[in-house]
Amino acid sequence: MPLALLKYGIQRKYKGNRYFPAAKPLRSAYDVVIIGGGGHGLACAYYLARDWGISDVAVLEKGWLASGNTARNTAIIRSNYLTPEGALFYEESMRLWRSLAGELGINLMYSERGHLTLAHTDAAIRTSRWRAEVNQHLGIDSELVGRDELAKLCPELNLSEDIRYPVLGALYHPPGAIARHDAVAWGYARGAMQSGVEIHQQTEVTGIQSLDDGSIELETDRGSISAGQVVQAVAGMSSELARMVGIKLPIRSVPLQACVSEALKPFLDPIVVSGSLHIYVSQSARGELVMGGATDPYPLYSTRSTLDFTEGLMANMLELFPFLENAKVLRQWAGIADMTPDFSPVMGITPVSNYYIDAGWGTWGFKATPVCGSCMAELAATGKAPELIKPFELERFSRMEQVGERGAASVGH
Amino acid sequence: MKIIDCPLNGPRNAQEFICAGEVKQEPSQDAAIDEWADFVFLENNLKGVVHEWWCHVASSYWFVVTRDTATERIIATYRPDEFFASQRQTEGADSE
Numbered sequence: 001m002p003l004a005l006l007k008y009g010i011q012r013k014y015k016g017n018r019y020f021p022a023a024k025p026l027r028s029a030y031d032v033v034i035i036g037g038g039g040h041g042l043a044c045a046y047y048l049a050r051d052w053g054i055s056d057v058a059v060l061e062k063g064w065l066a067s068g069n070t071a072r073n074t075a076i077i078r079s080n081y082l083t084p085e086g087a088l089f090y091e092e093s094m095r096l097w098r099s100l101a102g103e104l105g106i107n108l109m110y111s112e113r114g115h116l117t118l119a120h121t122d123a124a125i126r127t128s129r130w131r132a133e134v135n136q137h138l139g140i141d142s143e144l145v146g147r148d149e150l151a152k153l154c155p156e157l158n159l160s161e162d163i164r165y166p167v168l169g170a171l172y173h174p175p176g177a178i179a180r181h182d183a184v185a186w187g188y189a190r191g192a193m194q195s196g197v198e199i200h201q202q203t204e205v206t207g208i209q210s211l212d213d214g215s216i217e218l219e220t221d222r223g224s225i226s227a228g229q230v231v232q233a234v235a236g237m238s239s240e241l242a243r244m245v246g247i248k249l250p251i252r253s254v255p256l257q258a259c260v261s262e263a264l265k266p267f268l269d270p271i272v273v274s275g276s277l278h279i280y281v282s283q284s285a286r287g288e289l290v291m292g293g294a295t296d297p298y299p300l301y302s303t304r305s306t307l308d309f310t311e312g313l314m315a316n317m318l319e320l321f322p323f324l325e326n327a328k329v330l331r332q333w334a335g336i337a338d339m340t341p342d343f344s345p346v347m348g349i350t351p352v353s354n355y356y357i358d359a360g361w362g363t364w365g366f367k368a369t370p371v372c373g374s375c376m377a378e379l380a381a382t383g384k385a386p387e388l389i390k391p392f393e394l395e396r397f398s399r400m401e402q403v404g405e406r407g408a409a410s411v412g413h
Numbered sequence: 414m415k416i417i418d419c420p421l422n423g424p425r426n427a428q429e430f431i432c433a434g435e436v437k438q439e440p441s442q443d444a445a446i447d448e449w450a451d452f453v454f455l456e457n458n459l460k461g462v463v464h465e466w467w468c469h470v471a472s473s474y475w476f477v478v479t480r481d482t483a484t485e486r487i488i489a490t491y492r493p494d495e496f497f498a499s500q501r502q503t504e505g506a507d508s509e
Contacts, residue, residue: 237460239456239457239458239459239460240458240460248451248455248456248457249455249456249458250454250455250456251456251458252434252456252458253458253460253482297427297428297431297432298432298465299432299434299458299482300482300485301460301482301483302482302483302484302485304485308428341453341454397450397454397455398446398447398450398451399450400446400450
């Protein structure tokens with residue numbers, strides 16, 4: 001038997017399949033350079049090749065693929081936002097998500113669970129109703145549900161009135177989903193590489209210079225690169241990178257922590273979120289509860305974990321799911337979130353020509369991966385921002401037009 | 414970071430404080446809108462040593478913290494008058 005196995009092993013006809021094509025050497029010039037090999041950057045590279053025929057593209061990543069916030073989020077996908085600009089943008093992302101696994105040929109474990117945003121106060125009920133109305137107006141599946149329906153949708157939830165913050169109702173968003181975040185990055189990376197895009201890991205940008213002819217010179221720890229266009233997609237380090245090219249951003253870098261429990265018997269179908277209690281939780285396919293909370297209370301560039309976070313989160317988790325009192329936390333981690341003053345992203349052109357920015361993704365970036373990649377690709381290819389991302393341009397701040405304020409007046413156009 | 418040395422109340426648990434962001438120079442009332450937008454919205458957001466406004470919530474006391482945002486180390490805390498006096502001194506020394 002061992003001999004047969006050995007023979008099988010050395011036979012040439014059973015070659016292993018490489019998931020990624022072999023890496024190519026780093027060249028000194030590309031049409032487009034994307035800084036940041038996370039979901040957003042890789043998606044942008046993929047759509048540049050697929051939709052615009054631009055494959056002379058390099059993605060530079062200082063660590064390894066998806067080593068930043070792509071692998072640190074809690075993988076929730078939804079489009080029930082409050083501002084029409086936001087809701088329309090994320091709804092387009094949902095449309096792309098639904099066919100993504102088939103298109104990329106990788107199992108994203110995209111799982112539509114339904115998304116419940118719990119309301120514990122009259123004010124939260126009002127906001128939920130407002131959100132549901134905005135959503136329905138835009139064709140997004142979203143409604144306010146009361147306690148009776150909530151008991152059917154999520155029987156495990158503690159609906160007792162004898163707790164600190166009794167649940168009064170919830171905003172219900174049936175298409176709310178979770179997905180396997182690493183696979184999203186791998187799928188986009190392979191798709192892009194198959195079209196000729198080069199991905200260079202362990203390549204850190206150390207300086208950026210905008211030249212008179214409109215091209216951009218990048219200094220990296222592996223030599224300098226000349227680029228026709230540059231797309232920056234480095235969530236968590238956005239301000240530091242933009243500073244290299246003289247751009248100041250409306251961003252504070254704040255850690256966002258999350259954790260998972262040990263694997264438990266499947267009991268939680270929907271994704272449960274509570275704004276008042278600062279909780280979001282879903283159960284992964286292997287039974288772990290994936291839990292997140294509020295961002296840390298002050299800006300920081302360190303991805304350390306704190307006991308304050310787990311303690312605070314669990315106090316509230318146990319109000320909603322008291323039977324978890326003996327469950328153990330398995331892992332805890334942090335990512336650095338780009339927090340903007342209006343809780344909307346910063347995407348589009350910058351004061352530097354041919355330098356495009358994709359930043360300010362705070363705590364809401366993962367779900368936008370497909371639509372963001374597609375829009376940034378269009379921007380880099382044509383030099384014009386698509387309508388969907390126009391409201392999010394950096395310049396909105398110098399016009400005092402934050403997206404939260406514009407929401408009521410301009411319905412997405 | 415667990416303990417912050419408040420200039421008024423002494424060492425207290427970090428949870429008693431809020432961070433209100435970088436110490437910035439407020440523009441003059443008739444400054445251009447760009448200058449105001451910069452003051453209100455834009456941030457240096459430095460990875461490294463920064464000076465920030467912090468408040469001890471229970472006593473509503475505002476003061477300045479110098480800390481390192483890369484390592485989470487608090488380097489010093491100052492009463493506001495003390496901080497701005499030392500700033501003026503450094504500026505004076507620079508211009509000489």
